[in-house]
Amino acid sequence: MTTHILPASARAITRTPKLNLTRRGRFVFIGLPLITGAAALLVVAVIFLLPSTVQANTDPVGDPVTHSVTVQSDQSLWEIAHAADPQRDTREVMDDIVELNGLASSELSAGQLLEIPAR
Numbered sequence: 001m002t003t004h005i006l007p008a009s010a011r012a013i014t015r016t017p018k019l020n021l022t023r024r025g026r027f028v029f030i031g032l033p034l035i036t037g038a039a040a041l042l043v044v045a046v047i048f049l050l051p052s053t054v055q056a057n058t059d060p061v062g063d064p065v066t067h068s069v070t071v072q073s074d075q076s077l078w079e080i081a082h083a084a085d086p087q088r089d090t091r092e093v094m095d096d097i098v099e100l101n102g103l104a105s106s107e108l109s110a111g112q113l114l115e116i117p118a119r
Contacts, residue, residue, distance in 0.1 A: 066100060066115040073110040080108075084116045093117065 021029065069080060081093035094106065100115045108114075 064118055067118055069114050069116050071108045071110055071112040071114060075108065075110075077106040077108055080114065080116065085119050087119075 069084075071080070077094050077097065078090060081097055082090045084097070085093050096117045097103070097114060098106065100117065
């Protein structure tokens with residue numbers, strides 16, 4: 001029995017096959033990260049480079065937002081709300097008055113000072 005030893009050049013050399021990407025594969029591995037990175041850079045540029053639209057101002061504010069009313073005897077919150085803004089729904093104006101003054105109920109007492117929303 002004779003054994004033949006082949007020279008190194010004649011032996012079968014196993015190589016790993018080269019990875020061949022399809023057009024879709026190249027897009028997923030190369031194009032998609034590039035597009036995502038470009039979009040992120042664009043967002044960062046817009047946030048930091050565009051001027052702010054909010055500006056501080058020390059000019060006095062126009063008309064007052066509220067005014068004070070003293071409750072007269074037998075005067076209801078409904079009457080005060082209706083007189084404050086007859087064009088709006090009186091119930092909404094009542095809710096605004098209750099919220100502005102921190103009232104627990106719609107019960108009022110004579111001489112009570114209320115803040116009323118200005119028209």
